[in-house]
Amino acid sequence: MRYLISRAAAALLFLCIFAGTSLAATDYDQLFRQSSDLMVQGDLEGSLKLLKQVPAPAPGDDGSAFVSSRMQAARIYSSQGTPEAAMEACREVLKLFPDNSEARNLLTALEKQQKPRWHTILADCLRFLPALAKGATMTLLLVFCTMLISPLGGLLIALGRISTFRPVSALCWFIIWFFRGTPLLLQLFFIYYGLPALGITLAPLTAAVIGLGLNYSAYLGEIIRGAIQSIDHGQMEAAKAIGMTYGQAMRRVIIPQTYKRLMPPIGNEFIALIKDTALVSTIAMVELMRSADQLFNTYFNITALVLAALIYLVLTTIFTFIFEKIEYRAGIYEQR
Amino acid sequence: MSSAKEPLLKLTGITKHFKNLTAVNGINLEVQPGEKLVIIGPSGSGKSTLLRSINLLEEIDDGTITFEGHQVGYVTRLGKRHLDKPHQICALRAEIGMVFQHFHLFPHMTVLGNVMEGPLTVQKKTREEARQTAVDMLAKVGLSDKRDVFPATLSGGQKQRVAIARALAMRPKLMLFDEPTSALDPELVGEVFDTIHSLADEGMTMLIVTHHMGFARELADRVIFMESGRFLAEGTPQEFFCKSQDNERIRGFLNRLL
Numbered sequence: 001m002r003y004l005i006s007r008a009a010a011a012l013l014f015l016c017i018f019a020g021t022s023l024a025a026t027d028y029d030q031l032f033r034q035s036s037d038l039m040v041q042g043d044l045e046g047s048l049k050l051l052k053q054v055p056a057p058a059p060g061d062d063g064s065a066f067v068s069s070r071m072q073a074a075r076i077y078s079s080q081g082t083p084e085a086a087m088e089a090c091r092e093v094l095k096l097f098p099d100n101s102e103a104r105n106l107l108t109a110l111e112k113q114q115k116p117r118w119h120t121i122l123a124d125c126l127r128f129l130p131a132l133a134k135g136a137t138m139t140l141l142l143v144f145c146t147m148l149i150s151p152l153g154g155l156l157i158a159l160g161r162i163s164t165f166r167p168v169s170a171l172c173w174f175i176i177w178f179f180r181g182t183p184l185l186l187q188l189f190f191i192y193y194g195l196p197a198l199g200i201t202l203a204p205l206t207a208a209v210i211g212l213g214l215n216y217s218a219y220l221g222e223i224i225r226g227a228i229q230s231i232d233h234g235q236m237e238a239a240k241a242i243g244m245t246y247g248q249a250m251r252r253v254i255i256p257q258t259y260k261r262l263m264p265p266i267g268n269e270f271i272a273l274i275k276d277t278a279l280v281s282t283i284a285m286v287e288l289m290r291s292a293d294q295l296f297n298t299y300f301n302i303t304a305l306v307l308a309a310l311i312y313l314v315l316t317t318i319f320t321f322i323f324e325k326i327e328y329r330a331g332i333y334e335q336r
Numbered sequence: 337m338s339s340a341k342e343p344l345l346k347l348t349g350i351t352k353h354f355k356n357l358t359a360v361n362g363i364n365l366e367v368q369p370g371e372k373l374v375i376i377g378p379s380g381s382g383k384s385t386l387l388r389s390i391n392l393l394e395e396i397d398d399g400t401i402t403f404e405g406h407q408v409g410y411v412t413r414l415g416k417r418h419l420d421k422p423h424q425i426c427a428l429r430a431e432i433g434m435v436f437q438h439f440h441l442f443p444h445m446t447v448l449g450n451v452m453e454g455p456l457t458v459q460k461k462t463r464e465e466a467r468q469t470a471v472d473m474l475a476k477v478g479l480s481d482k483r484d485v486f487p488a489t490l491s492g493g494q495k496q497r498v499a500i501a502r503a504l505a506m507r508p509k510l511m512l513f514d515e516p517t518s519a520l521d522p523e524l525v526g527e528v529f530d531t532i533h534s535l536a537d538e539g540m541t542m543l544i545v546t547h548h549m550g551f552a553r554e555l556a557d558r559v560i561f562m563e564s565g566r567f568l569a570e571g572t573p574q575e576f577f578c579k580s581q582d583n584e585r586i587r588g589f590l591n592r593l594l
Binding site: 232243245256 | 391393422423426427429430431432433434436438440441442443444445453454457458459486488499502503506
């Protein structure tokens with residue numbers, strides 16, 4: 001690949017030089033010829049060195065040799081992937097011959113490829129950031145509300161499922177069956193658009209928190225139940241043997257031992273939650289995803305989406321670290 | 337033991353079925369205050385089930401349990417037997433200490449926390465009182481220096497001594513030991529036996545299930561041999577372990593162990 005490029009560049013430059021030499025002052029014919037020979041051999045460095053030997057034009061000189069040499073150098077630099085040096089060569093020409101259109105055009109073309117891209121992206125970022133930050137705040141609000149509700153709901157559902165009282169365990173089984181078995185999107189639609197038909201109208205935020213809270217309670221319920229049942233049965237017996245009630249044994253002995261086991265799956269769920277909040281954009285909530293979508297549709301600019309993706313990544317990364325810390329803390333008693 | 341004294345624990349006709357197996361089959365037993373009773377027998381003979389039935393970790397199918405002269409654990413409603421109310425059951429368990437084969441210490445609490453837990457949560461004592469009790473009990477089992485470590489750092493023998501301290505902290509009137517040394521390395525058995533011995537010297541009433549015949553002979557006031565859910569023989573250690581043991585089953589069992 002490199003070989004092909006250098007060959008193509010060499011051929012192109014050779015043509016330019018050919019055209020240039022006929023215009024150049026005769027003193028430099030020899031130098032230009034050597035330079036193009038080196039170029040054909042692939043020695044771009046050597047060629048550039050020769051070209052630089054052409055001095056700035058003396059008074060009375062038309063400067064055509066100087067212009068040709070610098071423009072050739074600029075093309076070589078540009079083909080080598082060092083546009084800064086190419087632009088420098090163009091500016092050198094323009095300093096003495098401000099009207100030289102060739103140098104002007106090349107410089108403009110190079111500048112367009114360079115600085116302005118970062119400029120516009122940065123400007124876009126600054127323009128989009130306030131709206132996205134507002135959206136991200138709403139996303140975080142939803143996440144925190146759900147993080148408060150779902151572990152409590154999950155614990156109740158888990159204890160209900162374990163209960164030997166049939167109606168309670170059946171009810172909890174049903175809740176899990178329903179909320180795990182239907183799409184979250186559908187549940188949100190039902191709560192926001194469906195409940196008004198039954199005379200219950202909810203604000204978008206309320207509907208979103210209820211929907212997310214119920215859905216995640218169902219998932220966490222199963223996770224917590226699994227963790228509780230994974231604790232050695234002997235722990236419950238030992239607690240009972242010193243006279244504890246079922247409730248005391250659960251609160252003091254069993255549930256504290258589940259924390260370490262709960263952290264990895266719950267961390268997973270909460271990271272999924274951060275992304276699942278995007279679904280509430282369908283029930284008239286403006287959160288991070290919706291903000292990004294609005295910006296994208298207004299400006300047709302992909303930067304908004306990239307920025308939103310970065311914000312999601314930052315949030316999930318922070319959560320990952322927090323949960324790793326908590327997991328370590330929760331299991332500290334197991335260390336020998 | 338004089339029979340005039342009221343027994344601390346009296347079992348009559350205790351029966352427990354598991355699916356199609358009768359683990360305990362109509363056991364009658366009286367335990368006098370201060371008595372040390374050792375139950376031996378092959379595995380699967382129902383020793384552990386009997387022990388667990390006494391503090392209601394196992395719900396029996398028939399029979400009565402009388403503790404300090406009161407019938408406990410079960411009530412009859414409309415001619416059907418039910419487990420008593422939870423707080424009654426908890427109250428009974430609080431008076432009976434139990435030590436398990438696999439210790440079952442609470443791994444998320446320190447050694448002191450384990451021993452404090454009963455007085456604190458069940459007896460609702462203040463933190464200071466519970467702490468004092470726990471400190472005393474740990475001193476008794478010789479583990480005062482291990483107060484603040486987590487159980488994971490202890491040896492098996494130390495764990496079992498903490499478990500004994502945890503049971504003692506409730507000031508029980510009866511101690512049940514369910515194979516307390518079976519999960520221990522041989523060199524750790526001694527320290528646990530010494531602890532149980534010193535407890536016996538203080539006059540604690542104990543029911544011990546064990547496979548260590550030497551220990552049974554040394555400690556027991558009475559030895560019971562159990563097989564297939566029934567008591568096959570009982571007597572003083574002298575009678576039981578004498579060479580002229582005439583019960584062929586027991587002789588065979590003892591010969592395999594000694």
